[in-house]
Amino acid sequence: MGSIALRGICKSFGGIEVIHGIDLEIANGELVVFVGPSGCGKSTLLRLIAGLERPSSGLIEIDGRDVTRLGAADRGLAMVFQSYALYPHMTVRQNLSFGLENLRMPKAEIAARVAEAARMLAIGDLLERRPAQLSGGQRQRVAIGRAIVRNPTAFLLDEPLSNLDAELRGTMRAELAALHDRLGATMIYVTHDQIEAMTLADRIVVLRRGRIEQVDTPLNLYNRPANLFVAGFIGSPAMNLFRTEARGGRAVLPGGIDLPVPADGPVVLGIRPQHLHPAGPDEAGIPAELRLVEALGAETVLHGITDSGEPLVAVIDGQPAVTRGQRLRLAFDPADMHLFDAGGRRIG
Amino acid sequence: MGSIALRGICKSFGGIEVIHGIDLEIANGELVVFVGPSGCGKSTLLRLIAGLERPSSGLIEIDGRDVTRLGAADRGLAMVFQSYALYPHMTVRQNLSFGLENLRMPKAEIAARVAEAARMLAIGDLLERRPAQLSGGQRQRVAIGRAIVRNPTAFLLDEPLSNLDAELRGTMRAELAALHDRLGATMIYVTHDQIEAMTLADRIVVLRRGRIEQVDTPLNLYNRPANLFVAGFIGSPAMNLFRTEARGGRAVLPGGIDLPVPADGPVVLGIRPQHLHPAGPDEAGIPAELRLVEALGAETVLHGITDSGEPLVAVIDGQPAVTRGQRLRLAFDPADMHLFDAGGRRIG
Amino acid sequence: EPVPVRILWYSDGNEGEVISELLDRFEAANPDIDVILENVAFQVIQEQLPVQLASGTGPDIARVTNLKAQAEHWLDMRPYLADPAYWEANFGDRLDWMREDGSDAITGFMTQLTMTGGFVNLTLFEQAGVALPGPEATWDEWIEASRQVMESQGLPAAFAIDRSGHRITGPNLSYGANYIGPDGLPAPVDEGTMAFVSRLVEWTGQGLMLPDTWVSAAGTTYRAAADDFANGTIPFYYSGSWQVANLSAKIGDAFDWAAIGSPCGTVGCSGMPGGAGLVAIRYTQHPEAVARVMDYLASEPVVREFSERTLFLPAHAGIVAAGDLAFRSEDPNVPPALERFVQASRETLPAANALPAWQWANTYYGALVTRISQVMAGELSLDQARELIDRDIADQVAAAR
Amino acid sequence: MLPFVLAARVLEPVLALWQRRTGHAGMIAVFLIPNMTIFGIFVIVPLVLNLLYSFTGGAEILLEQRPWVGMQQYERLLDCQNHLQPMTCREDQFWRAVHNTARFVLSQVALMVTVSMITALILNRRIAGRGLWRAVFFFPVLLSPVVVGLIWRWILQREGLLNLIVVRLGGDPVIWLNDRFWAFAAAVGVSTWAHMGFYTLILLAGLQAIPRDLYEAAEMDATPPSRVFWRITLPLLGPNLAVVLVLALIRAVQIFDEAYVLTGGGPGTATMFMTQYIYEVGFASFLRNPGLAAAASILMGGLLVVLTLIQLALSRRAERMRQR
Amino acid sequence: MTGLKTFITRRRGHGGRWHWTDVASWIWLIGGTILMLGPALWLLSSSFKDPAQLAEFPPTLLPYVQRVAEVEGFDTPLPLYTVTLPGGETRILAQIRRLGANAQMVDPADPALRISVPISQRAPLREIGLATANYTDPFLHFDFFTYLRNSVFVTVTATLLTLLTNSMAAFALSKYRFRGRDAVMLVIVGTLMVPLSVILVPLYSVVSRVGLLDSLWGVILPTIATPTGVFLLRQYMLTIPDELIEAARMDHASEWQIYWRIVLPLSAPALAVLAIFSVVWRWNDFLWPLIVLTRRELYTLQVGLNSYAGELNVQWHYILAMTVVTMIPVVLVFILLQRFITTGIAGAGLK
Ligand SMILES: Nc1ncnc2c1ncn2[C@@H]1O[C@H](COP(=O)(O)OP(=O)(O)OP(=O)(O)O)[C@@H](O)[C@H]1O
Ligand SMILES: Nc1ncnc2c1ncn2[C@@H]1O[C@H](COP(=O)(O)OP(=O)(O)OP(=O)(O)O)[C@@H](O)[C@H]1O
Ligand SMILES: [Mg+2]
């Protein structure tokens, strides 16, 4: 009981259309992640589903029932607001129990649920504080807590972990995944964190300027991005892209690498930074001069520039002994290559 | 002109001490990143430096001058608030130019600076909107813009990129780094993003419960964490830790791996997930059963459990063909191992 | 179950307490009547009572000053009174003040008679060495004498008259004024009125009259200068008999003072009679009980005690004739002053006695005071004011048709 | 409070049911009806009756006894050769009052808003003993207008407290209330004195609602105090400032008791305001004419509606600006 | 004046250095206190003066009473005066009586000695003292406690009802968009300008027709729909972020709960302001109760105690004393309620 369907949803704010006809079916119990550049309409879409905004046109169905005209309170969803929207005059405990009291739940049950959420979110000793006395991350956790205590049929989570540290984020992610499993609740999750998106999602919806670019499972999205936008957006750092001409089934990359391609005419070749590695002595590689070396510890990001002036980014495991200004040849396995036509659509 | 020194800073909120004696020197032009678990006092420390809060005790010096009693306006710093604190009644343009008008800067100069910031933050076409009409990420960018237009001697940035997508975040990070180089301004940067911390920081300050755990360059922190807390906190996923007894200069790990250690008695051995790899047939490895496989595309995170019940996390490049429930032996290079004594302090 | 009788009562001084004691005695003797004395501000009588009366409600008895204009609402008590003849005999002269024209109803009695008149600060006169003008002295003489005192004693002003149309009417009449036209409607402002009014304006312009009372207010606002007199700011003050108790309390033994009656004009030396009446109201449910209360309050001993204790002039012919009222005051200035007012009430012109029973008197007063003070403030000329007074009164008369 | 809390508890399920059946529209009705009913009966109906009064003549008090005269009262009030010259008007007193009121409103509202704004700003700071200071500035509101007028009359009269001080300081005593200028100034000043606590409190509540972090942001922007006020405080105070402006304006137009006691409208008619005119015509029994008073009050009300509309239009703009 | 406008809310120098705005604030506060409280204190001191002293020019700051002395041979105590004798010597003498410009004095220490003194040479000897009769007399003559009970009932009921009905209407008018909203708002604001005195007569006839004459409800009901309250609350509620209401809707709160649990608590400062006003207004209401209530047992304090204004004389000494007495409860209420006007929190839960 938590399938959600959007049919031709459009939304304008005072003349500016920000959602241009979204069609999407979300199955009961599915965990769908919305990703997309800042301002692409993720929050707006969530608010439309929640019932906090009315679509300019289109239908929203929950469990097959048209709820387009139904108020937020009657849709039975729970939401974590991007801006938290905590009740400033209530303590954390009151913030958490407010929704439960509205359902006329017995006191004991409320207490138990609040305690459970507090444990899960590690905010047990903040329960008597008010939002103004919390740190950013603590507030965000309270905001999450307010949604999860309700055990609703569907969750709408708008960047719920953005202000948490890596460790806590990992824990919280695991907790949310566990919750999702346990309740079997539908979840719509907005995030900018690729790891979250990849690990949590059953399906990822990639949005761009109020339109859906691709909907697929995380690995499909990663391995077979439908177009240049998705290719560039999924994966970090972004995929390296080379514009070139395919002639007679072959295309040539900087450094003279010559590859077979199933197309003719202008094409774009994409190769992920993680798939580049320093070329062996007898290997063909793209020569580049290093402009910036970012050592992240476990891996190192090399920002280079090819001889033809194109930027090139590679991610190398560990902490290789390379320095800025050094010239390097970077090789890759042609199987890892992505190919797009001139219109940006994937080929093959 | 932007050296900052904290001397014995303590801060209580109504009886609860949240900052317990911080000593820190930040050189002019340095970029220092504060990291630490949610609620550890990062924002509070930033607000203390900004002059928005008064320390309960301790001194703050800027350029050698005691500014502890000076108001925020007189310290000449710029800040990005974790909560943005945009002026709701002003357009984005007015938000950006407000601080400049305060300095009685000529109109043309203001317009130029606003335009430059808008370009940098990709908010050029939002300039006439009000904050309420912006998405979360757009608001955050405006908040950054408000700080950078001022070209101050020092920046205080409280999780400035938390609501941006990976791509934009990369761009913004590069822009901030460039800005830092260009202005030579001191920057104090709070972030939960390890990549940001590692790539931007000259030095990272690791905080925990209002105390400094370690201050060092990113790679040192990564390679030689001073204690268990830092070891666990820096690097994601967190380092695997094994408690064991060292006897006669040797310690034994699950799976019978026997290592030389320069200590005796109870010790903790740490090995980062990225340093684990499936053991070759004749290699010694820690046997584990896989509980969860997270495919991130470029790499895969394996969550396993050793025979003795300890959790074990490994990060493997690419998308290996492993599944939940599978048993695996994971090997590592002893040189990558970290060793801590019973008190959690690093050995060697 | 005792019958309730509600009395709406306002107080200028201690009369509220006195009447309440008197009524306690009545109640003790008449357990079947519960008299409820409601002490209210004069504003209530002035503003709220008319609204209640117009809608046919109100108390059973009220103490009222605007007696004639509201006469339609008063109860003719004759059928209920124990002895109407007693009333006719003792209050007869003033019954006309409180009944509709042409009626011979008995609606109530005057609890207090007032008489306008002057007060002088004997001590100031004495100190200035200025002789008091004689009994027949004119307004001009009095003001001249006061001017001398003012100059000699360095006072801010020579005299003051309360800001009230009623107050200047006595002097107006003394200069031959007539308000009542042949048809009983208001007559245009005549030369008599102008004679005194132009003097008053002139005196004000010369700084002889204290500007604080007349000039510094607008409309029909009532202003008294009693405090200025009590403080020795002015040697001569024209007000009325009701001030005696008040002045006695405020002056104490600071100086000697005396009432002098009204100075003379060209045709007489008239003050203005007036006062407050206690009337029964038509809409009462218990006219018999009301009449019993009224009978008690109008009885000679009660009127006598009331007057003696409140220092009010009684309206009871029998008591006045007996002349043996012993006003209860320790102030040696009080009895002669009251005596003087009693005497003054015999010196009034017939025109003055006609006015309280004339429906348009208050209208006339209101127009006079409004416009004259504008002249004093330099907003109007005297001629303009004369025109406007006539117009104001005419408007009012027209509205009532 | 307790009965209300209990009532709310009992009402809650009933209202929830009602909401389910009628939706938001039904709830809007629930929220509006109690107030609107009382409002309709006790405000609107009398107002309409008042309008009817203005079309009647005579001196009777009850409407049903009064003859219908149509627009006569209005014609009489508006009959003027030159509206700027009261003496050329049929009802010269009315026009004097109109002029005085206009001048009074302009000066008093400006003074009132300025003074209460400054006070609210200061009381909003973190000063020691805030509650005490608030009480101090609010205190005069507790006094009845009559007492206010009286106290100040004593202070300002010929040998009042103020002249005592003036003389002590070596000046010549001024008879404040007999001077056209000073009497007017006193009316403005005293009414401000008496009511500023009221507006200060409204502004204070408004100031408290402005999020603190905006001030912190402004401080980081090194904003000079005056700019913080004009660019942040004032715009964000918008809706509450509108209350203050509208109420101050309306009350200034309605100024009566304290000015009446203080100056009695004088010297001459220098401080006679519209309500005093209406009061005298409507109630002072000497020159009573309820129809004329009603017509004057309707005219006054019309004027106020226009002024209020202008102000609300302005504040509506401000409101749109800050809509989330 | 122009310099003053630059005061701002900025809380400078929290414990730090003095900023010029701090100095200016303190000057304003102290100056304001003198201006605000000075007349009030004088009111208090005047309320202890007897009528003669009240009328006295020039006025004294403090209430005084004439000192008297028992002198042998006189039944009543005699008033004491400081007398300057012809030699320039000053003595304290008791006055037996005054005759014209001379007063006959006696030395209390030596009752046999009689001296005649010109009155210009004597000054009354007075000491600070309170004319407490101003306070006690009205209590003796009036049903103080009946009036008090009525006043409290009217004030409390009217205030609670005002807060409830006005906040409900304000909530509807600020947080919903519906057709006719602006019209309703306009009517409400439009009627703000009706002074009671203007509609007194029609209102009286309405109340009498509704049958509320001579009932405390007749005093209460017409006052609770104050347009001021709706306007004030509505404008305040506009500043409460709508996002909190959205959050509550997500929390399955009914509209009533949103009103009761979210908007009302967040409007606490404005409610406190309105409560204070309402208490002050209802407590001090005079004209209206006066008209509606004709039975003494229903009188409120103001009506009951305002009977000292006669036609020709006003007994200010009683009025002042009663003003002071009746003010005490409202001052207490103010002090109690003003603490709700504290640091705003409305924005604190939002990013
Ligand atoms: N006004 C306050 N009153 C009481 N405690 C407070 C107050 N402000 C912050 N705290 C507490 O102080 C601690 C530090 O808060 P701070 O905001 O500095 O954390 P932080 O490191 O920025 O965390 P986050 O990463 O979640 O933003 C937290 O535990 C918080 O609950
Ligand atoms: N009230 C509004 N009026 C006008 N435009 C708006 C309004 N609210 C949002 N927008 C615009 O709609 C677009 C979508 O906004 P939305 O908040 O859905 O973005 P988002 O995908 O959540 O972005 P982010 O990741 O930055 O939070 C943005 O470009 C935003 O500027
Ligand atoms: Mg968003």
Ligand SMILES: [Mg+2]
């Ligand atoms: Mg923080």
